[in-house]
Amino acid sequence: MTPDEALARFLDARVAHLATADGRAVPHIVPITFAVDATRIVTAVDAKPKRDGHLRRLNNIAANPAVSLLVDEYDEAWSRLWWARADGVVSILDGGPDRIRALELLRARYPQYETVAIDGPVIAVDVTRWSGWIAGGR
Protein backbone atom coordinates (compact mmCIF):
# COMPACT_ATOMS: atom_id res chain seq x y z
CA MET A 1 0.00 0.00 0.00
CA THR A 2 1.39 3.39 -0.94
CA PRO A 3 1.58 6.26 1.59
CA ASP A 4 -1.26 8.01 -0.28
CA GLU A 5 -3.46 4.93 -0.04
CA ALA A 6 -2.68 4.62 3.66
CA LEU A 7 -3.72 8.23 4.18
CA ALA A 8 -6.94 7.58 2.24
CA ARG A 9 -7.75 4.66 4.55
CA PHE A 10 -7.37 6.95 7.54
CA LEU A 11 -9.67 9.51 5.92
CA ASP A 12 -12.34 6.80 5.56
CA ALA A 13 -11.99 5.14 8.96
CA ARG A 14 -14.15 6.01 11.98
CA VAL A 15 -11.88 4.57 14.65
CA ALA A 16 -8.13 4.18 14.98
CA HIS A 17 -5.88 2.50 17.53
CA LEU A 18 -3.22 4.56 19.23
CA ALA A 19 -0.10 2.92 20.64
CA THR A 20 2.10 4.85 23.03
CA ALA A 21 4.98 3.67 25.21
CA ASP A 22 6.23 4.96 28.52
CA GLY A 23 9.81 5.87 29.37
CA ARG A 24 10.57 2.22 30.10
CA ALA A 25 9.23 1.22 26.64
CA VAL A 26 6.12 -0.49 28.02
CA PRO A 27 3.49 -0.14 25.28
CA HIS A 28 -0.10 0.95 25.82
CA ILE A 29 -2.96 0.89 23.33
CA VAL A 30 -6.40 2.51 23.14
CA PRO A 31 -9.06 3.03 20.47
CA ILE A 32 -9.56 6.66 19.50
CA THR A 33 -11.75 8.88 17.38
CA PHE A 34 -9.68 11.22 15.24
CA ALA A 35 -9.53 13.67 12.36
CA VAL A 36 -6.86 14.13 9.70
CA ASP A 37 -5.49 17.60 8.99
CA ALA A 38 -3.01 17.30 6.12
CA THR A 39 0.00 15.53 7.68
CA ARG A 40 -1.40 15.68 11.19
CA ILE A 41 -3.84 13.41 13.05
CA VAL A 42 -5.74 14.95 15.94
CA THR A 43 -7.64 13.25 18.72
CA ALA A 44 -9.28 14.55 21.87
CA VAL A 45 -9.43 13.36 25.42
CA ASP A 46 -13.04 13.48 26.64
CA ALA A 47 -14.04 15.54 29.60
CA LYS A 48 -14.79 12.45 31.66
CA PRO A 49 -11.48 10.68 32.21
CA LYS A 50 -11.78 6.95 31.77
CA ARG A 51 -10.09 5.33 34.69
CA ASP A 52 -6.45 4.62 33.86
CA GLY A 53 -6.60 4.75 30.06
CA HIS A 54 -6.59 8.45 29.48
CA LEU A 55 -4.12 9.41 32.14
CA ARG A 56 -1.70 6.73 31.11
CA ARG A 57 -1.86 7.84 27.49
CA LEU A 58 -1.00 11.41 28.48
CA ASN A 59 1.74 10.32 30.88
CA ASN A 60 3.29 8.15 28.17
CA ILE A 61 3.23 10.99 25.67
CA ALA A 62 4.89 13.32 28.16
CA ALA A 63 7.67 10.77 28.68
CA ASN A 64 7.97 9.70 25.06
CA PRO A 65 6.39 11.49 22.07
CA ALA A 66 6.77 8.60 19.58
CA VAL A 67 3.41 7.01 18.73
CA SER A 68 1.90 4.66 16.19
CA LEU A 69 -1.69 4.71 14.88
CA LEU A 70 -3.47 1.95 13.02
CA VAL A 71 -6.73 1.63 11.12
CA ASP A 72 -7.94 -1.71 9.81
CA GLU A 73 -11.00 -3.84 9.20
CA TYR A 74 -11.29 -7.50 10.03
CA ASP A 75 -13.03 -9.75 7.54
CA GLU A 76 -13.49 -13.51 7.73
CA ALA A 77 -12.44 -13.54 4.07
CA TRP A 78 -8.75 -13.05 4.69
CA SER A 79 -8.28 -12.04 1.06
CA ARG A 80 -9.98 -8.78 2.03
CA LEU A 81 -7.73 -7.91 4.98
CA TRP A 82 -5.84 -4.64 5.06
CA TRP A 83 -4.36 -2.23 7.53
CA ALA A 84 -2.87 1.25 7.35
CA ARG A 85 -0.47 2.76 9.82
CA ALA A 86 0.68 6.26 10.70
CA ASP A 87 3.86 6.65 12.74
CA GLY A 88 4.66 10.02 14.17
CA VAL A 89 5.46 12.35 16.97
CA VAL A 90 2.93 13.80 19.37
CA SER A 91 2.37 17.21 20.77
CA ILE A 92 -0.32 18.26 23.23
CA LEU A 93 -2.52 21.18 22.19
CA ASP A 94 -3.80 22.71 25.38
CA GLY A 95 -4.85 26.04 23.91
CA GLY A 96 -4.54 28.41 20.98
CA PRO A 97 -5.71 28.32 17.37
CA ASP A 98 -4.30 24.83 16.67
CA ARG A 99 -6.50 23.38 19.40
CA ILE A 100 -9.55 25.28 18.13
CA ARG A 101 -8.96 24.02 14.59
CA ALA A 102 -8.54 20.45 15.83
CA LEU A 103 -11.80 20.62 17.77
CA GLU A 104 -13.60 21.99 14.71
CA LEU A 105 -12.34 19.10 12.63
CA LEU A 106 -13.34 16.54 15.26
CA ARG A 107 -16.82 18.04 15.69
CA ALA A 108 -17.31 18.17 11.92
CA ARG A 109 -16.38 14.52 11.63
CA TYR A 110 -18.31 13.16 14.62
CA PRO A 111 -21.80 14.57 15.24
CA GLN A 112 -21.60 12.67 18.54
CA TYR A 113 -19.43 15.49 19.91
CA GLU A 114 -22.56 17.68 19.94
CA THR A 115 -23.45 15.93 23.19
CA VAL A 116 -19.98 14.86 24.39
CA ALA A 117 -17.86 17.67 25.82
CA ILE A 118 -14.21 17.99 24.84
CA ASP A 119 -12.70 19.83 27.78
CA GLY A 120 -9.46 17.90 28.00
CA PRO A 121 -6.30 18.29 25.98
CA VAL A 122 -6.11 17.60 22.25
CA ILE A 123 -3.37 15.29 21.05
CA ALA A 124 -1.81 16.10 17.66
CA VAL A 125 0.34 13.52 15.88
CA ASP A 126 2.64 14.87 13.19
CA VAL A 127 2.88 11.87 10.92
CA THR A 128 6.37 11.04 9.71
CA ARG A 129 5.39 7.86 7.88
CA TRP A 130 2.21 6.48 6.30
CA SER A 131 2.34 2.79 5.46
CA GLY A 132 0.03 -0.14 5.02
CA TRP A 133 -0.60 -3.63 3.84
CA ILE A 134 -3.34 -5.15 1.74
CA ALA A 135 -3.96 -8.87 1.24
CA GLY A 136 -2.76 -10.07 -2.12
CA GLY A 137 0.15 -7.67 -2.29
CA ARG A 138 0.85 -4.11 -3.36
Add this chain to the structure above:
Amino acid sequence: MTPDEALARFLDARVAHLATADGRAVPHIVPITFAVDATRIVTAVDAKPKRDGHLRRLNNIAANPAVSLLVDEYDEAWSRLWWARADGVVSILDGGPDRIRALELLRARYPQYETVAIDGPVIAVDVTRWSGWIAGGR
Protein backbone atom coordinates in the same frame (compact mmCIF):
# COMPACT_ATOMS: atom_id res chain seq x y z
CA MET B 1 -14.94 -3.76 33.34
CA THR B 2 -13.65 -6.53 35.56
CA PRO B 3 -10.65 -8.67 34.55
CA ASP B 4 -13.00 -11.62 33.94
CA GLU B 5 -15.18 -9.52 31.64
CA ALA B 6 -12.11 -8.34 29.77
CA LEU B 7 -10.99 -11.94 29.27
CA ALA B 8 -14.51 -12.83 28.03
CA ARG B 9 -14.29 -10.02 25.43
CA PHE B 10 -11.04 -11.49 24.16
CA LEU B 11 -12.62 -14.94 23.93
CA ASP B 12 -15.37 -13.48 21.72
CA ALA B 13 -13.24 -11.25 19.50
CA ARG B 14 -11.91 -12.31 16.10
CA VAL B 15 -9.16 -9.73 15.80
CA ALA B 16 -6.93 -7.97 18.31
CA HIS B 17 -4.37 -5.20 18.04
CA LEU B 18 -0.85 -5.83 19.26
CA ALA B 19 1.37 -2.98 20.39
CA THR B 20 5.09 -3.55 20.80
CA ALA B 21 7.91 -1.07 21.33
CA ASP B 22 11.53 -1.24 20.30
CA GLY B 23 14.52 -0.65 22.56
CA ARG B 24 14.19 3.09 22.04
CA ALA B 25 10.52 2.94 23.12
CA VAL B 26 9.14 3.64 19.63
CA PRO B 27 5.76 1.90 19.52
CA HIS B 28 4.49 -0.29 16.70
CA ILE B 29 1.00 -1.68 16.17
CA VAL B 30 -0.49 -4.44 14.03
CA PRO B 31 -3.80 -6.30 13.88
CA ILE B 32 -3.50 -9.99 14.75
CA THR B 33 -5.51 -13.16 14.87
CA PHE B 34 -5.09 -14.93 18.18
CA ALA B 35 -6.27 -17.62 20.57
CA VAL B 36 -6.58 -17.53 24.35
CA ASP B 37 -5.08 -20.35 26.42
CA ALA B 38 -5.93 -19.67 30.07
CA THR B 39 -3.69 -16.70 30.98
CA ARG B 40 -1.83 -16.75 27.70
CA ILE B 41 -2.64 -15.22 24.31
CA VAL B 42 -1.01 -16.83 21.29
CA THR B 43 -0.63 -15.49 17.78
CA ALA B 44 1.23 -16.74 14.74
CA VAL B 45 3.35 -15.09 12.13
CA ASP B 46 2.26 -16.29 8.68
CA ALA B 47 4.65 -18.04 6.37
CA LYS B 48 4.66 -15.11 3.95
CA PRO B 49 6.29 -12.21 5.77
CA LYS B 50 4.48 -8.96 5.18
CA ARG B 51 7.03 -6.37 4.27
CA ASP B 52 8.20 -4.58 7.40
CA GLY B 53 5.31 -5.40 9.74
CA HIS B 54 6.23 -8.90 10.78
CA LEU B 55 9.95 -8.43 11.05
CA ARG B 56 9.59 -5.27 13.05
CA ARG B 57 7.21 -6.95 15.47
CA LEU B 58 9.72 -9.75 16.07
CA ASN B 59 12.67 -7.35 16.37
CA ASN B 60 10.75 -5.28 18.89
CA ILE B 61 9.88 -8.32 20.96
CA ALA B 62 13.49 -9.45 20.96
CA ALA B 63 14.54 -6.03 22.26
CA ASN B 64 11.62 -5.56 24.66
CA PRO B 65 9.17 -8.27 25.73
CA ALA B 66 6.50 -5.90 27.15
CA VAL B 67 3.41 -5.80 24.93
CA SER B 68 -0.18 -4.61 25.05
CA LEU B 69 -3.16 -6.17 23.25
CA LEU B 70 -6.54 -4.59 22.66
CA VAL B 71 -9.92 -5.77 21.43
CA ASP B 72 -12.75 -3.36 20.80
CA GLU B 73 -15.69 -2.61 18.55
CA TYR B 74 -16.56 0.78 17.17
CA ASP B 75 -20.20 1.80 17.12
CA GLU B 76 -21.68 5.12 16.01
CA ALA B 77 -23.81 4.89 19.16
CA TRP B 78 -21.08 5.87 21.59
CA SER B 79 -23.16 4.52 24.46
CA ARG B 80 -22.22 1.05 23.13
CA LEU B 81 -18.46 1.57 23.02
CA TRP B 82 -16.13 -0.74 24.93
CA TRP B 83 -12.61 -2.00 24.85
CA ALA B 84 -10.66 -4.69 26.66
CA ARG B 85 -6.92 -4.80 27.09
CA ALA B 86 -4.37 -7.46 27.98
CA ASP B 87 -0.93 -6.32 29.08
CA GLY B 88 1.80 -8.88 29.33
CA VAL B 89 5.18 -10.26 28.49
CA VAL B 90 6.04 -12.09 25.30
CA SER B 91 7.97 -15.19 24.57
CA ILE B 92 8.65 -16.69 21.16
CA LEU B 93 7.68 -20.33 20.68
CA ASP B 94 9.88 -21.67 17.93
CA GLY B 95 9.38 -25.34 18.67
CA GLY B 96 8.24 -27.92 21.19
CA PRO B 97 4.85 -28.85 22.66
CA ASP B 98 3.89 -25.27 23.54
CA ARG B 99 4.15 -24.25 19.90
CA ILE B 100 2.17 -27.29 18.78
CA ARG B 101 -0.59 -26.54 21.30
CA ALA B 102 -0.71 -22.90 20.21
CA LEU B 103 -1.04 -23.90 16.57
CA GLU B 104 -3.85 -26.33 17.43
CA LEU B 105 -5.73 -23.56 19.23
CA LEU B 106 -5.26 -21.14 16.34
CA ARG B 107 -6.36 -23.69 13.74
CA ALA B 108 -9.40 -24.60 15.84
CA ARG B 109 -10.39 -20.96 16.10
CA TYR B 110 -9.74 -19.90 12.50
CA PRO B 111 -10.75 -22.36 9.75
CA GLN B 112 -8.86 -19.99 7.44
CA TYR B 113 -5.62 -21.57 8.64
CA GLU B 114 -6.57 -24.68 6.66
CA THR B 115 -5.28 -22.85 3.60
CA VAL B 116 -2.83 -20.43 5.23
CA ALA B 117 0.44 -22.01 6.33
CA ILE B 118 1.89 -21.15 9.74
CA ASP B 119 5.59 -21.78 9.28
CA GLY B 120 6.86 -18.79 11.21
CA PRO B 121 7.30 -18.38 14.92
CA VAL B 122 4.41 -18.33 17.37
CA ILE B 123 4.24 -15.44 19.80
CA ALA B 124 2.90 -16.19 23.29
CA VAL B 125 1.87 -13.36 25.60
CA ASP B 126 1.67 -14.22 29.28
CA VAL B 127 -0.98 -11.77 30.42
CA THR B 128 -0.19 -9.98 33.66
CA ARG B 129 -3.23 -7.71 33.60
CA TRP B 130 -6.70 -7.85 32.01
CA SER B 131 -8.58 -4.57 32.03
CA GLY B 132 -11.25 -2.76 30.09
CA TRP B 133 -13.72 0.01 29.78
CA ILE B 134 -17.38 0.08 28.86
CA ALA B 135 -19.45 3.17 28.09
CA GLY B 136 -21.68 4.12 30.95
CA GLY B 137 -19.31 2.95 33.63
CA ARG B 138 -18.53 -0.29 35.47
